[in-house]
Amino acid sequence: MKRIRLGMVGGGRRAFIGPAHRIAARLDDQYELLAGALSADPNRARESAQDIGIAGDRSYSSFVEMAEFESRRVDGIEVVSIVTPNDSHAEIAKAFLNRGIHVICDKPLVLTVEQGRELREAAQASGCLVAVTYNYRGYPMVRQARAMCAEGVLGTLRAIDIEYLQDWLSTRIEAMGSKQAVWRTDPHRTGGVGALGDIGIHGYDLCRYITGLRVVSVCAELTRFVEGRAVDDDVRASLQFDTGAKGRLWASQVAIGHANDLSIRIYGDSGSLEWHQSNPSVLRHSTIGASTANLLAGGPGSSVAVTRSRLPAGHPEGYYEAFATVYSEIAQAIRALQRGDRAHIPDGLPDLGSGLEAVNFVAAAVKSNAAGNVWKTVDTTDGCAYAPLRP
Numbered sequence: 001m002k003r004i005r006l007g008m009v010g011g012g013r014r015a016f017i018g019p020a021h022r023i024a025a026r027l028d029d030q031y032e033l034l035a036g037a038l039s040a041d042p043n044r045a046r047e048s049a050q051d052i053g054i055a056g057d058r059s060y061s062s063f064v065e066m067a068e069f070e071s072r073r074v075d076g077i078e079v080v081s082i083v084t085p086n087d088s089h090a091e092i093a094k095a096f097l098n099r100g101i102h103v104i105c106d107k108p109l110v111l112t113v114e115q116g117r118e119l120r121e122a123a124q125a126s127g128c129l130v131a132v133t134y135n136y137r138g139y140p141m142v143r144q145a146r147a148m149c150a151e152g153v154l155g156t157l158r159a160i161d162i163e164y165l166q167d168w169l170s171t172r173i174e175a176m177g178s179k180q181a182v183w184r185t186d187p188h189r190t191g192g193v194g195a196l197g198d199i200g201i202h203g204y205d206l207c208r209y210i211t212g213l214r215v216v217s218v219c220a221e222l223t224r225f226v227e228g229r230a231v232d233d234d235v236r237a238s239l240q241f242d243t244g245a246k247g248r249l250w251a252s253q254v255a256i257g258h259a260n261d262l263s264i265r266i267y268g269d270s271g272s273l274e275w276h277q278s279n280p281s282v283l284r285h286s287t288i289g290a291s292t293a294n295l296l297a298g299g300p301g302s303s304v305a306v307t308r309s310r311l312p313a314g315h316p317e318g319y320y321e322a323f324a325t326v327y328s329e330i331a332q333a334i335r336a337l338q339r340g341d342r343a344h345i346p347d348g349l350p351d352l353g354s355g356l357e358a359v360n361f362v363a364a365a366v367k368s369n370a371a372g373n374v375w376k377t378v379d380t381t382d383g384c385a386y387a388p389l390r391p
Contacts (some may be wrong), residue, residue, distance in 0.1 A: 001335075003030060003031055003032040004030060004031045004032070004078050004079060004080055004286060004331050004334055004335075005027055005031075005032060005034050005075065005076065005077045005078045005079075006031040006032060006033045006034065006067060006078070006080070006081060006172075007033070007034065007035040007036055007037075007070060007081070007090050007101075007167065008021070008022070008033060008035075008036045008037075008038065008078045008081045008082075008083060008383050009036070009037045009038075009063045009066065009080060009081070009082050009083070009084055010037075010039070010082065010083040010084035010085075010088075011036075011038055011048075011081075012038035012039035012041075012044050012045060012047075012048030013038075013039070013044055013047065013048045013081040015083065016180055018038070018070050018083040018085050019091070019121060020262075020319075020320070020323060021081050021083050021104075021106070021133070021323070021327075022052065022154070023320050023323070023324070024133075024135070024320060024323035024324040024326070025081070025324075025327050026085060027321065027324035027327075028324050028327070028328040028331075029327050030118060030252050030327065030331035031079075031163040031327070031331065033052065033053075033054065034054065034055075034058055034075075034077060034364075035054060035058040035059075035060070035066060035070055035076075035077050036048070036049055036052075036058070036059060036060070036062045037059075037061065037065070037066045037372045038052050038054075038059070038208055039061055039326070040062075041182055042061045045059060045060070045061060046059050050057075055243075058070075061082065063092045063095055065094075066080075066229060067096050067098075067099045067101065067274075068097045068099065068142070070101070070102060070246045071099035071100060072098075073176040074341055076101075076292070077101060078101065078102060078334065079101060079102035079103065079104060079129075079330075079334060079367070080092075080096045080101055080102070080103055080104070081105075081106075082103065082104065082105040082106060083106050084106075085183045085189050085190075085206065086108055086111060086189060086190050086191065086197065086270060087111060087188065087189040087190070087191070087200055089105055089106070089108070089109060089111075089143070089185065089221055090109075090110040090111070090115040090118070090341045091108055091333040093105055093109075093110075093119055093130065093244075094118070094119060094122045096128075097119075097122040097123055097125075097126040098122060098125075098126065099130050100126055100127075100128060101128065101357075102128045102129045102130075102131075102159040102334055102337075102367070103128065103130045103131070104122075104131045104132075104133060104327075104330055105130065105131070105133070105355070106133050107132050107133065107134060107201055107202070107205075107280035107355070107358070107361060108132075108197050108201055108355070108358060108359055108362070109130070109132050109352070109355030109356065109358070110356075110359055111191030111197075111359075112191060112201040113192070113216065113293075113356075113358070113360060113363050113379065115359075116355075116356040116359050116360075116364065119352070119356075120352060120356065121274070123171045123352055127337075128337075129330070129334055130204075130352040130355065131326075131330045131332055131333070131349060131350055131351055131352075132149060132328055132350045132351070132352075132353060132354060132355035132358075133323070133327075133350065134202065134205045134209070134321070134326070134350040134354065135322050135323040135326050135374075136202060136205075136206050136262060136277065136322060137205070137206070137209050137322075137326060137350060138308070138318075138321070138322030138323060138324070138325030138326045139275075139277070139280045139322045140280075140281070140297045140298075140302070140304075140305035140306070140309045140316065140317065140370050141275055141280060141281060141282065141295070141302070141305050141307055142206070142209070142210060142275065142280075142322075143304050143307070143308050144283055144295065144297075144304045144305040145210045145264075145266070145273050145275055145283055146167075146209060146210045146212075146304075146305040146348070148285070149210055149211050149266065149273075150211060150212065153265070153268075153271060154266060154268030154269075154270060154271040154272060154273065155268040155269040155270030155271060156243075156267060156268055156269045157205070157211060157213060157241075157245045157267070157268045158245055158246070158267050158269060159242065159246050159247065159248075159267045160211060160239070160241075160245065160246075160248075160264065160265070160266050160267070161205055161215070161246040161247070161248050161265040161266075162203040162207050162247070162248070162249045162250070162263070162264050162265075162266075163250045163251075163261065163262070163263050163264075163266070164199040164200065164202055164203040164207065164227070164250075164251045164262045164263075165205070165248075165250070165251075165252050165255040165258035165261040165262075166252065166254050166255065166258055166259065166260055166261070166390045167253070167254065167256045167257060167258050168181075168253060168259075169184075169185070169194075169195075169226065169233050169253040169254055170182060170226070170253075170254045170255075170256050171230075172228055172229060174186075174229070175203065175228070177301055179240055180355055184198055184231075185229055185230055185231050186230065186231075187230050187231050187280065190231060190376075191231060192231065192366065193231055193334070193362060193366060194224075194231030194232040194233055194253070195222075195232050195233050195251045195252060195253045196220075196222060196232055196235045196251060196365060196366070197364055198253070199251050199253065199262075200237075200249060200251035200325070200360040200362070200365075201361070201362060202262065203249050203251055203262065203264075204249060204358055204361050205350070205354065205358055206262070206264055207239075207249070207264060208357070209348060209354075209356070210234070210264065210266065211241075211266060212241060213241040213245055214241060214242040214251030214380065215239050215240070215241060215242075215247070215270065215361060215378050216240055216241065216242050216377065216378055216380070217239075217240040217375050217376060217377050218237050218238070218239055218240070218361065218364050218365050218368055218375070218376060218378055218380060219237065219238045219368050219373060219374060220235060220237035220238075220365035220366075220369050220373065220376075221235070221236050221237070221369060222234075222235050222365070222366070222370040223235070223236075225254050226254060229333040233252065233253045233254045234251075234252040234253070234254055234255075235250070235251045235252070235365070236248075236249075236250050237249045237250075237365055237368075240375070248269070248356070260277070260278075261276070261277070261278055262276070262277040262278075263275065263276040263277065263278075269288075269372070270288050271285065271287040272284075272285070272286045272289060273285055273286075274286075275288075275347045278299075280316075280317070280318060280322070281296060281298075281316055281317065282294050282295070282296060282297075283302070283305075285301075296313060296314075297309050297313065297317070298311075298312060298314070299313045300373070302306075308325055313387060318354060322390075325377050326350060328347065329346040329349055332344070332345070332346050333349055333351075360378055360379045361378050363379070364376045364377065364378040364379065371387075
C-alpha cells in the first residue's frame with residue numbers, strides 16, 4: 001500500500017507541535033511528507049524544509065502558493081497538516097479544501113461558529129475529509145473506557161469530572177518573549193480565549209469521546225489570575241448533559257505543580273472509571289459492592305485496549321503513540337474515501353463535526369462567563385454531531 005502524500009503548513013524551526021505531528025505521521029509508516037510552507041518567514045521556511053528533507057522545489061513561501069502548485073502536480077499532496085497558530089486555521093483549511101486536498105488540523109479547528117459554518121460548506125463542496133488532532137483519543141485505555149461506557153458496564157452515567165492542569169503560565173512569561181506564550185495569550189490569535197481554547201477543549205472532547213453524552217448547557221467562569229494577561233488562564237465550568245447527568249470541567253494553566261495533568265473520572269449508578277494521562281496504561285475500575293481493579297493496557301479485562309496497543313503488556317506507550325493512532329485512523333479514512341467506501345471510515349474519528357462541536361461549546365462558555373456565570377445552551381443545531389458510539 002502506497003504511503004499517503006502529506007504536506008505541512010507551519011511547524012518550522014523552534015515550533016512545538018509541528019514535530020509531534022511529523023513523528024505521529026511517521027510512526028506507523030502511513031504517510032510521506034513531501035511538501036511544506038513551514039514558516040511565514042521565507043528563509044526560515046527554506047531552512048526548515050532542508051532540516052527535514054523536503055525538496056527545495058516543494059518548499060513554499062506561503063500556503064496559498066503551496067495549495068495552488070501542489071494541486072496541479074500529478075504527484076501532489078493528498079492531505080495537508082495545519083500546525084499554525086489558531087487564527088489562521090480556517091483560512092488555510094479552506095484554501096486546501098478548495099483545491100481538493102484533505103485537511104488534518106490541530107485544535108481548535110476554527111475560532112468562531114461562523115468560521116465553522118463556512119468551513120463546513122467548503123468541506124461539503126469538496127468532498128474532502130477534515131480531521132482534528134484530538135490526540136488523547138488515541139490512548140489504548142481511553143479506547144477501553146469508551147467501550148466500557150458504551151457496553152453499560154457503569155450503568156446509567158451520573159457524573160463526569162474532567163481536569164486539565166498545567167502551570168507553565170503561572171507567571172507572565174509572554175512579556176518576556178516566550179514564543180509559545182506570546183501567541184497563546186494574544187486574544188486576536190486565539191479568538192479571545194486562553195486556557196479554555198488551548199486545553200479546555202481537549203478535556204471537553206475527551207469527555208464526549210469516552211461517554212458519548214452530549215453537553216447541552218454550560219455555566220462557566222473564566223479567570224485571568226496573572227495580572228496584565230489578556231486572556232483567561234483558569235476555567236471552571238459546570239456541565240449539563242442530555243441524559244440529565246452532571247459534569248465539571250476545570251482547565252488551568254496556573255496550577256503550580258502540574259506540568260500536563262489531564263484526567264477524567266466517570267461515575268455511573270453501578271460503577272466508575274478513572275484515567276490519568278500521566279499514567280496512561282492504567283484504567284481504574286470500581287464496581288458497587290465489589291473491589292476496585294486497576295486494568296492494565298494489554299492485561300486481563302482490556303480487550304479493546306489490546307487492539308490499539310503496539311507493544312506487549314508492561315511496555316509503556318505514551319503521547320506520540322496516541323497521536324500516531326489518530327494519524328493512522330485518519331489515513332484509513334482517506335483511503336476509504338478514495339475508494340468511495342464511507343462505510344469503512346473508522347468509528348469515532350475526530351472529524352469536522354467534532355471539531356465544530358467543540359467550537360460551539362467554547363462559544364457557549366464565553367457567553368456564560370460574559371453574562372455573569374449563568375447557564376447557557378450549547379448550540380447543537382449545526383449538525384456538529386459525533387459519529388454514533390458503538391461498543
